[in-house]
Amino acid sequence: MDKTVNQKAWFLVLPVFLVVAFSAILPLMTVVNYSMQDTFGNNQFFWNGVGWFKELLDPSTDLGGRFLDSLARNLFFSAVILAIEVPLGIVVALSMPREGWSVAACLVILALPLLIPWNVVGTIWQIFGRPDIGLLGYTLNHLGMNYNYVSNEFDAWATVIVMDVWHWTSLVALLCYAGLKSIPDAYYQAAQIDGASRWAVFTAIQLPKMNRVLLIAVLLRFMDSFMIYTEPFVVTGGGPGNSTTFVSIELVKIALGQFDLGKAAALSLVYNLIILIVCWIFYTVMTNAGNERPAKQGVA
């Protein structure tokens, strides 16, 4: 490994670097530039210093109130869907068959929601939930529940959450199933000999062995739900009122609705920072999970 080091290989990275520069680095620099200025269009900019950040972090201003409210909503949404999808995904994975033709059938059925594009999922649920023609909305209203996601905040939230659970529980289940499949039979045989209960097998063998995939699932689902835009935008449009306006929806409203590039840039930078920190924490935990016990000296 340390005999021949060929630095020429770095030139092969150059095309990727150029693509990333134009698709990520230059736009990000521009966003930083925008966040320090105000504009009225026509490429005319006026220096505003950290003014937008001040406003953004002050709950008493319009911008700050909207940002912090949508952030709180978004965190609550992420917490709720994680609390539902992770246990549900584990249960689904545990109850899936281990061998035979039904495995393939289960996998295909589970994978179906994952293959549908976000905006189509939104449209499906938007129609599904309508009280006049949608199967769900019509049925619920006929059962005596006054369900209307357009006018009732709780109904809107319930619809968005159930939609996300429908769309993404499969992902958690598939990941958990992969984790379960990797457990050697010897563990189960040992448990059987010891006379372990079903619960003991779950807590002592299956859950620890699913540790890594569960972390990946939680990371993926948190990031995805924290950045969610399309589905609630299609179903509720952020309403009723602002009740399902998540951070990305608020961001698009400010950037493209009001064309306040400075405010939107400041918001997106703080949003980006939160995501970066969470990503880093998850990444660090994931790459170090299970590595602690063996001595790390000289491994690097």
Added chain:
Amino acid sequence: MENIAWMAWTLPTAIFFVMLSLTLGVMTWLAVAYPEAERIGILRIPTTRGDRLFISLVLTAVIHLLWIAFVGTDAIATLPIGEEGVEISSLWLATLISLLSAVAIFRTV
């Protein structure tokens, strides 16, 4: 300059990015010239110089945002430059704290 008008460059942000790219350049050169092994610090995770730089930069951003949110950016001094003088924002204190925390991170993490 017409072509990059949409990027809305300003002197302060340009200085910021030049400093940032210089830092990254120096760190890259250091990594090539003086390779180092990972070590485990107070966070109980193996880190390289690059990791510690990343942590420092992220912490710097957080410290500045928290400062703006909770302390504000009032002027703490006026430098006798020009007619009206140049006001020094208290945000520079956050920068100072960030530098100190970066030193601490590079030594202990």
